[in-house]
Amino acid sequence: MPHSHLVVRHLLKQLESHVPASQRERRPEWMRELIVAACEALSPLQDLGRVGAECEAVDQQWELRLYFGARELVGGPFDGATQLANFEVDLQRLLALFETVTTCQWLAFPALDGGRSFISIAGTYAGQAVSVKIYSHPPRHSTPGLRQRADGSLEPC
Numbered sequence: 026m027p028h029s030h031l032v033v034r035h036l037l038k039q040l041e042s043h044v045p046a047s048q049r050e051r052r053p054e055w056m057r058e059l060i061v062a063a064c065e066a067l068s069p070l071q072d073l074g075r076v077g078a079e080c081e082a083v084d085q086q087w088e089l090r091l092y093f094g095a096r097e098l099v100g101g102p103f104d105g106a107t108q109l110a111n112f113e114v115d116l117q118r119l120l121a122l123f124e125t126v127t128t129c130q131w132l133a134f135p136a137l138d139g140g141r142s143f144i145s146i147a148g149t150y151a152g153q154a155v156s157v158k159i160y161s162h163p164p165r166h167s168t169p170g171l172r173q174r175a176d177g178s179l180e181p182c
Contacts, residue, residue: 055151056080066119070111073179075170086154092163094170101175109162123148
């Protein structure tokens with residue numbers, strides 16, 4: 026995957042800086058490992074992308090939600106505009122992370138209330154019940170993952 030080490034490094038930095046310390050302590054070490062491994066199954070189709078992640082315990086299992094952050098354009102005629110990332114998911118690589126898989130689904134057209142398309146895989150990882158969802162675009166509350174200057178240079182937000 027091109028620039029995968031950059032994607033993972035930025036993701037882990039984002040997780041550490043945006044999650045309160047009390048929640049960081051509750052997130053198990055195996056979840057950090059899963060986040061890194063799952064990110065390696067995602068490839069931006071542009072030169073670089075930044076993955077966002079949210080995880081929480083939900084109904085007796087952990088849920089991991091991944092998405093590529095938008096790119097904010099800075100300077101030039103489109104200053105302030107955002108672009109969604111175009112990316113692909115290596116489903117075989119993602120499925121291979123699980124010890125068992127109980128469901129594997131794609132919600133292509135969510136309700137018209139602003140829902141997002143996503144792939145959902147549930148099963149066990151490191152002996153733990155977990156669900157991984159990969160969304161087509163970031164949630165409304167997220168900020169851009171990268172800034173692209175008019176000269177084409179990129180910087181993390």
